[in-house]
Amino acid sequence: MSFLDITHLEKSFGAVRVVKDFNLSVEKGEFISLLGPSGCGKTTVLRMVAGFEEPSSGAIRIGGTDVVGKRPNQRNIGMVFQAYALFPNLTVAGNVGFGLKIKGTPRAEIDARVAEMLALIGLPDLGGRYPFQLSGGQQQRVALARALAPKPQVLLLDEPLSALDAKVRVSLRNEIRAIQRDLGITTIFVTHDQEEALSISDRIVVMNGGVADQVGTPFEIYNRPNTRFVANFVGQLNVFRADAGGRIGGVEVGQGEYAARPESLHLGHAEGADIRLAATVAEVHFLGSVIRLGATVAGVDKGVALDIFNRPDAPPPQVGQKIDLSLSSRDLIRLQ
Structure with missing residues (x-):
């Protein structure tokens, strides 16, 4: 069995089926991108894995345990959002250590872990600053450090780079991939940007109308598309x-x-x-x-x-x- 198994996942809002019989097996340490246009269901899948949305049907197993019905804080998952979602009244160090503080981690352990995370994201000297004193790229690095500080089993990233300018976006996506490889953490990354998905993923899930049209490596997705939608959406034809x-x-x-x-x-x-x-x-x-x-x-x-x-x-x-x-x-x- 894979580390993260999603089987026959469905989600409906009223009469609208947003996700339809979605299946995905993810190995431990894999970097998977959910790629597709707005409204294709990719973020809904991510939110169901995180526990922010309840599936209409289906199972989500992490390490062999079905987490459907468990609250987000019971799933040992780290989440990075598009809009950073940092606490404006907390310093950088306070933001990074927030999850550890909620868990009741001793102060000395929090301080050590925060220092480790700030070094990991390349901001070792900015722990005393507040979010408004940081650039967009720095804020997203802090959001990533906050998600990683409690040592989650799975890292979920919901279009974390879309609010950044092009040059910062390319630099930060490479940093995220390097950190993910270094930690060996299982990761799901949601994006509508084909270049992002092709450049950093182990495998890509191309979604269309709530369905996984094709799952494969970047090489397979680009060179051997299974459907007309995948062929047209990924690259120019x-x-x-x-x-x-x-x-x-x-x-x-x-x-x-x-x-x-x-x-x-x-x-x-x-x-x-x-x-x-x-x-x-x-x-x-x-x-x-x-x-x-x-x-x-x-x-x-x-x-x-x-x-x-x-x-x-x-x-x-x-x-x-x-x-x-x-x-x-x-x-x-x-x-x-």
């Missing part, structure tokens, strides 16, 4: 429809619709790429190390996008320029 003879670019692939990621397309005739397409450059977006081209292709309604690496000695094609594109039929994703 170019969609090709085979002609009446089941061909794309003169290569027989079978009837239906297929997709290819922008990085699968090549400018010019690449070795091993059997599909060739004539195109016209419609857009050029310089993104630093990568340049994304948008191009029109006969028979492709929305055109295609492809990524090429920036080279100082080779300027990208210009809008209106005729180009040849190529890709391998092996890189096509069949859309179900």
Whole structure:
């Protein structure tokens, strides 16, 4: 049995089923992301694991014990919220030690654990400050330290980075992952940001309409999506429809619709790429190390996008320029 087992979990609010037969097994020390758009049920699943919502049906087992019906403080779970939820009247040290104080931990043990946690999050000298004296990134680090201080079995993070600016978000997500690996704590991370989920997860659960559409590693989710929703939601897609003879670019692939990621397309005739397409450059977006081209292709309604690496000695094609594109039929994703 896995460390955290969620089986046949359901949640309805009135006549609306928000979570539908959700199943997930998590190994001890795994980092799992629940990924999906707003309203897909990911936060509701997290709140049921935490004990803030009661399931309509199903079981949640932590270490073999069903925790459904237990209060949040009986589950030995740490929770980090989107809006920090720090106590404004308590210092940083007071916030971090709050859970330990509630448990009746001796003062000396609290002080030692708080110092340990502040060192872990890289804020060893800020214990005397109040939340309003901290940046957003620092406040979220304190929230993380508060959640970890009581040594929970499971760490739950509900979109903890969405209120931060882009640079801080990337830095802090890497810090969270490093701390999680260091402690070996089983973690569930809720996000709507595909890049976040792909960059830090052991496995990703892509949710859609209350259902887990696909569970897999980032590599599997991105390269081998099981459903059209997963294929469209995770990363950008170019969609090709085979002609009446089941061909794309003169290569027989079978009837239906297929997709290819922008990085699968090549400018010019690449070795091993059997599909060739004539195109016209419609857009050029310089993104630093990568340049994304948008191009029109006969028979492709929305055109295609492809990524090429920036080279100082080779300027990208210009809008209106005729180009040849190529890709391998092996890189096509069949859309179900």
